[in-house]
Amino acid sequence: VHSLENYKTALDKAVAELPLNRQPENLYEPITYILGLGGKKIRPLLSLMACDLYSGSFMEAIPQALAVEIFHNFTLLHDDIMDKAHIRRGKPTVHIKWNEPTAILSGDLMLILAYEQVVHAPHHLQLPFFHLMSTTAREICEGQQFDMDFETKDQVSLDEYVEMIRLKTAVLLGCSLQLGALRGGANEIDARLLYKFGEQLGIAFQITDDLLDSFGDEASFGKKIGGDILANKKTFLRIKAIEFGNAKQVAQLKELDSEQNVENKIATVKQIFTATGVVDEAQKAIKHYHDNALKCASELNLSEKEQFILSSFANELLNRQV
Amino acid sequence: VHSLENYKTALDKAVAELPLNRQPENLYEPITYILGLGGKKIRPLLSLMACDLYSGSFMEAIPQALAVEIFHNFTLLHDDIMDKAHIRRGKPTVHIKWNEPTAILSGDLMLILAYEQVVHAPHHLQLPFFHLMSTTAREICEGQQFDMDFETKDQVSLDEYVEMIRLKTAVLLGCSLQLGALRGGANEIDARLLYKFGEQLGIAFQITDDLLDSFGDEASFGKKIGGDILANKKTFLRIKAIEFGNAKQVAQLKELDSEQNVENKIATVKQIFTATGVVDEAQKAIKHYHDNALKCASELNLSEKEQFILSSFANELLNRQV
Numbered sequence: 001v002h003s004l005e006n007y008k009t010a011l012d013k014a015v016a017e018l019p020l021n022r023q024p025e026n027l028y029e030p031i032t033y034i035l036g037l038g039g040k041k042i043r044p045l046l047s048l049m050a051c052d053l054y055s056g057s058f059m060e061a062i063p064q065a066l067a068v069e070i071f072h073n074f075t076l077l078h079d080d081i082m083d084k085a086h087i088r089r090g091k092p093t094v095h096i097k098w099n100e101p102t103a104i105l106s107g108d109l110m111l112i113l114a115y116e117q118v119v120h121a122p123h124h125l126q127l128p129f130f131h132l133m134s135t136t137a138r139e140i141c142e143g144q145q146f147d148m149d150f151e152t153k154d155q156v157s158l159d160e161y162v163e164m165i166r167l168k169t170a171v172l173l174g175c176s177l178q179l180g181a182l183r184g185g186a187n188e189i190d191a192r193l194l195y196k197f198g199e200q201l202g203i204a205f206q207i208t209d210d211l212l213d214s215f216g217d218e219a220s221f222g223k224k225i226g227g228d229i230l231a232n233k234k235t236f237l238r239i240k241a242i243e244f245g246n247a248k249q250v251a252q253l254k255e256l257d258s259e260q261n262v263e264n265k266i267a268t269v270k271q272i273f274t275a276t277g278v279v280d281e282a283q284k285a286i287k288h289y290h291d292n293a294l295k296c297a298s299e300l301n302l303s304e305k306e307q308f309i310l311s312s313f314a315n316e317l318l319n320r321q322v
Numbered sequence: 323v324h325s326l327e328n329y330k331t332a333l334d335k336a337v338a339e340l341p342l343n344r345q346p347e348n349l350y351e352p353i354t355y356i357l358g359l360g361g362k363k364i365r366p367l368l369s370l371m372a373c374d375l376y377s378g379s380f381m382e383a384i385p386q387a388l389a390v391e392i393f394h395n396f397t398l399l400h401d402d403i404m405d406k407a408h409i410r411r412g413k414p415t416v417h418i419k420w421n422e423p424t425a426i427l428s429g430d431l432m433l434i435l436a437y438e439q440v441v442h443a444p445h446h447l448q449l450p451f452f453h454l455m456s457t458t459a460r461e462i463c464e465g466q467q468f469d470m471d472f473e474t475k476d477q478v479s480l481d482e483y484v485e486m487i488r489l490k491t492a493v494l495l496g497c498s499l500q501l502g503a504l505r506g507g508a509n510e511i512d513a514r515l516l517y518k519f520g521e522q523l524g525i526a527f528q529i530t531d532d533l534l535d536s537f538g539d540e541a542s543f544g545k546k547i548g549g550d551i552l553a554n555k556k557t558f559l560r561i562k563a564i565e566f567g568n569a570k571q572v573a574q575l576k577e578l579d580s581e582q583n584v585e586n587k588i589a590t591v592k593q594i595f596t597a598t599g600v601v602d603e604a605q606k607a608i609k610h611y612h613d614n615a616l617k618c619a620s621e622l623n624l625s626e627k628e629q630f631i632l633s634s635f636a637n638e639l640l641n642r643q644v
Binding site for chain 2: 023024026027078081082100101102104105107108109111112113115116119126127130134137138141142144145146148149
């Protein structure tokens with residue numbers, strides 16, 4: 001098994017070699033731009049690692065790694081338009097640097113390019129890869145719409161929330177691993193287990209992200225603490241607090257939605273989160289999904305050493321943000 | 323060979339039976355809505371007809387007909403956002419009836435659904451259908467971007483213009499026919515000829531549309547005459563007029579770009595179009611591309627009667643608008 005550094009070098013080279021120097025420039029340049037903004041490239045690295053674990057040769061999965069990377073960046077590009085975001089990774093978003101029509105269209109093309117990449121595989125894998133990519137893409141659209149729906153919904157249950165983050169975030173991690181594993185020659189059982197491993201880990205890390213957004217350390221979390229609280233976002237913590245809190249705490253939480261004093265709002269909501277015990281609940285949930293993932297890993301037809309490498313790499317990749 | 327009415331009935335039934343009654347509603351309902359807005363359904367009917375010509379059984383091509391219909395409506399949905407259009411076929415556009423994020427996302431999902439439909443075919447056709455759809459989808463994005471680029475471009479050549487309408491409009495007509503023909507058992511040569519037939523016919527009808535937009539009869543054209551002139555659109559007529567006109571006519575045409583009197587602007591530009599001979603040129607070009615199409619039809623491995631049916635159906639479908 002090679003090192004993450006090996007994967008990264010190969011991936012960066014493959015991204016740089018994508019045939020994007022085409023006409024019309026205004027359609028292709030935004031794709032080069034967003035793919036070049038950096039980021040941890042978690043998904044493609046997972047594909048390469050999974051392939052490497054089964055074949056010892058991660059280069060075979062480069063097209064699938066490119067597919068998930070292009071697909072992920074397509075979702076970021078369109079999400080930025082939907083969220084009216086101006087900055088991504090310190091640079092102007094595509095619809096700001098170019099314009100919205102170009103951003104919509106370049107995103108559409110990225111979805112097409114992701115499909116084209118994913119089927120670059122031996123013949124027997126082309127259709128399975130097509131279907132896995134397509135199902136995942138559809139689920140991610142569903143997850144994004146659920147997330148938008150939640151903003152205006154009065155009540156969101158924890159089950160609905162977990163299903164939303166599973167669709168919006170976790171399935172693509174599962175898909176990335178499954179694609180790589182199948183390309184590396186894994187059997188169907190292992191491929192499904194790796195999907196589940198990625199999916200459950202993805203849920204664990206999204207809840208971790210919710211927790212860190214309110215209780216993290218600003219320096220290591222990498223962004224301002226309290227963003228979700230200020231946006232009244234229906235995160236794991238808030239949903240649990242409304243479920244667990246007494247009438248007074250719930251009423252107070254809802255009153256705080258319109259609180260204008262930023263510092264007071266963050267501090268008071270955090271007190272309620274702590275008092276209602278939802279921080280513990282979040283930690284329990286994170287452990288639950290993380291354990292699910294480890295159980296999947298333990299059932300893989302790989303040596304214990306390889307299982308350990310898998311879990312360590314995945315944890316390292318997912319450490320700060322999904 | 324069955325009648326267009328037979329195809330229409332079967333297609334409408336298949337559209338109505340699409341599994342779109344799903345969650346989240348806000349994602350799937352806009353798709354049902356835009357597919358239900360009517361329209362001539364030219365592309366899916368071409369697929370069914372092409373299949374019928376070779377197999378005598380058009381139902382086999384229903385998934386491909388759905389694919390091109392869903393794909394075409396995906397482009398309309400996203401184009402309406404880009405154009406800030408409020409009305410489509412007398413009803414509010416999706417981004418007006420719902421909102422822009424939902425319109426972007428539902429469009430994305432339609433592209434995914436089009437891919438999923440197109441591969442519903444016997445095994446040996448699945449990958450060829452995937453690649454034909456994907457190449458066509460990519461070309462349509464390119465055509466749309468060229469069209470947007472032309473708005474701010476000083477000079478557009480006639481070759482650039484024809485290539486733009488080929489990509490933006492014509493290739494999907496070719497693709498629709500090719501998919502249907504292959505599904506019906508046509509050989510590769512006939513499938514390519516049918517693609518070319520649709521493509522060349524598509525170019526002919528787009529130039530016809532340009533001509534009718536300025537010189538048509540309002541009642542039969544179905545929309546206000548002079549829209550392209552008022553928008554200073556770089557149509558076949560305008561590009562040719564700038565190429566053919568003398569210095570005075572070209573200068574006058576450019577001055578008229580900022581003319582505020584609507585009736586005067588339309589009348590004067592039309593005079594210049596007539597005086598420069600570009601109406602004749604447009605008619606010549608239409609005949610040229612139409613002849614190209616008929617030549618392709620004549621080379622098909624079909625009886626003369628079947629070739630005639632094909633050309634008549636295609637003309638009937640494309641009669642008013644592409």
